[in-house]
Amino acid sequence: MSIDPPSNLTTPAFTRPSSPAPQLPPSPLKSGKHKIAVIGSGSWGSALAKIAAENAWKRHDEFHSEVRMWVREKQVNGKKLTEVINRTHLNSRYLPDIPLPRNLVATPHLKDVVKDATLIVFVTPHQFLHTVIREISAPGILTPGARAITAIKGVEVNGTDISTFASLIEAQLSIPTSALSGANIALEVAKGQFCETTIGVPGRADALLWEAVFDSPDFRVATVDDVAGVSLSGALKNIVALAAGMVDGMGMGGNTKAAILRIGLQEMRGFCLEFFAGSKAETFSNESAGIADLITTCYGGRNRKCAEEFAKTGQPFDVIEKKLLNGQKLQGTLTSEEVNRFLLARRRTKGYPLFEKVYKIAFEGMPVNELVKGL
Numbered sequence: 001m002s003i004d005p006p007s008n009l010t011t012p013a014f015t016r017p018s019s020p021a022p023q024l025p026p027s028p029l030k031s032g033k034h035k036i037a038v039i040g041s042g043s044w045g046s047a048l049a050k051i052a053a054e055n056a057w058k059r060h061d062e063f064h065s066e067v068r069m070w071v072r073e074k075q076v077n078g079k080k081l082t083e084v085i086n087r088t089h090l091n092s093r094y095l096p097d098i099p100l101p102r103n104l105v106a107t108p109h110l111k112d113v114v115k116d117a118t119l120i121v122f123v124t125p126h127q128f129l130h131t132v133i134r135e136i137s138a139p140g141i142l143t144p145g146a147r148a149i150t151a152i153k154g155v156e157v158n159g160t161d162i163s164t165f166a167s168l169i170e171a172q173l174s175i176p177t178s179a180l181s182g183a184n185i186a187l188e189v190a191k192g193q194f195c196e197t198t199i200g201v202p203g204r205a206d207a208l209l210w211e212a213v214f215d216s217p218d219f220r221v222a223t224v225d226d227v228a229g230v231s232l233s234g235a236l237k238n239i240v241a242l243a244a245g246m247v248d249g250m251g252m253g254g255n256t257k258a259a260i261l262r263i264g265l266q267e268m269r270g271f272c273l274e275f276f277a278g279s280k281a282e283t284f285s286n287e288s289a290g291i292a293d294l295i296t297t298c299y300g301g302r303n304r305k306c307a308e309e310f311a312k313t314g315q316p317f318d319v320i321e322k323k324l325l326n327g328q329k330l331q332g333t334l335t336s337e338e339v340n341r342f343l344l345a346r347r348r349t350k351g352y353p354l355f356e357k358v359y360k361i362a363f364e365g366m367p368v369n370e371l372v373k374g375l
């Protein structure tokens with residue numbers, strides 16, 4: 001792997017402010033306060049909503065203390081999930097045993113969630129984002145001056161075009177959109193175990209606001225001016241995690257897995273630099289969103305776990321997802337399919353041999369022991 005020059009270790013464009021803390025950009029609401037809404041209540045949605053609600057309650061007067069979280073209504077033991085969450089302050093379906101703050105309110109209707117919100121967090125599994133956008137994009141629903149952030153890990157492919165979800169949200173809702181990604185397994189974050197994350201921002205106001213929403217002593221935020229790099233690193237590492245799981249499932253050891261991580265990181269960075277002008281190599285080598293997320297996902301993530309099972313049993317991924325994830329969603333298989341379709345359209349599959357192998361093994365019946373041959 002090439003080593004980046006020391007200049008890459010310089011401070012990123014937007015860093016944690018030194019004291020005194022700068023004033024937050026003003027809210028467009030009459031109250032003068034920002035209002036946070038979280039769209040998504042899976043394991044990561046609930047963990048991020050917990051942090052945002054704790055910060056709104058304890059750390060920042062500039063925020064309304066109530067934070068709303070969109071919960072797709074579901075019956076749990078004969079009761080509505082929203083009512084269970086609001087009564088017990090536990091998301092028994094997707095993040096059990098983790099107490100949620102009382103100022104976090106589960107809300108079943110999207111329009112009620114985003115009403116008056118000035119800071120909107122998108123964190124659904126990526127296959128459901130379009131339905132959400134359709135529902136809130138009608139005129140008069142979003143607050144003028146609102147901003148968004150996406151913590152979704154995936155990409156959108158249309159023929160020879162590829163977009164990040166940040167650019168898609170920004171284009172379809174006409175609001176500035178940041179991207180959050182890092183070495184963040186939801187349950188560990190929700191338990192308050194120390195970790196870092198990276199937020200790619202389009203400007204300084206976004207950096208200040210999103211850092212205030214999420215930064216805490218246990219969840220350290222670094223902001224960088226590379227929305228595409230942060231988005232792509234989060235999406236592409238899931239393909240590499242599938243490869244890592246296959247290695248585990250074949251009973252290969254640490255050397256092979258380390259090789260997969262190294263090659264995977266090269267392909268992730270190469271892909272981003274080739275197709276996303278202005279993205280930065282340092283996001284991959286220096287930030288939690290790059291190398292650190294790759295490591296945690298390839299050892300502790302759901303994509304790794306399901307790919308291990310795939311290599312051991314040969315069952316299709318959709319069967320394994322249902323069997324092992326209890327309603328949570330795999331993102332790596334979708335991303336693998338989308339990235340392969342894009343590379344085929346651009347006639348560039350040969351530039352990304354690991355991505356291509358993962359796709360062929362997952363979807364075209366290539367034997368799993370072909371994974372490392374010829375890499």
Ligand SMILES: NC(=O)c1ccc[n+]([C@@H]2O[C@H](COP(=O)([O-])OP(=O)(O)OC[C@H]3O[C@@H](n4cnc5c(N)ncnc54)[C@H](O)[C@@H]3O)[C@@H](O)[C@H]2O)c1
Nearest residue numbers: 041042043044045072123124125128152153185186328329
């Ligand atoms: N879980 C993690 O550790 C983690 C960490 C970082 C990033 N992410 C990313 O965050 C995103 C959300 O992941 P998650 O772990 O919160 O979700 P999840 O995998 O726990 O999935 C459950 C969520 O999907 C929703 N859902 C299921 N069917 C739906 C439908 N038909 N329409 C709309 N919503 C539906 C559920 O309501 C629930 O909110 C993903 O892109 C993921 O890659 C996850």
Ligand SMILES: O=P(O)(O)OC[C@H](O)CO
Nearest residue numbers: 182183184185301302303
């Ligand atoms: O469990 P995974 O494989 O979806 O990965 C979770 C997170 O993306 C790790 O940062």
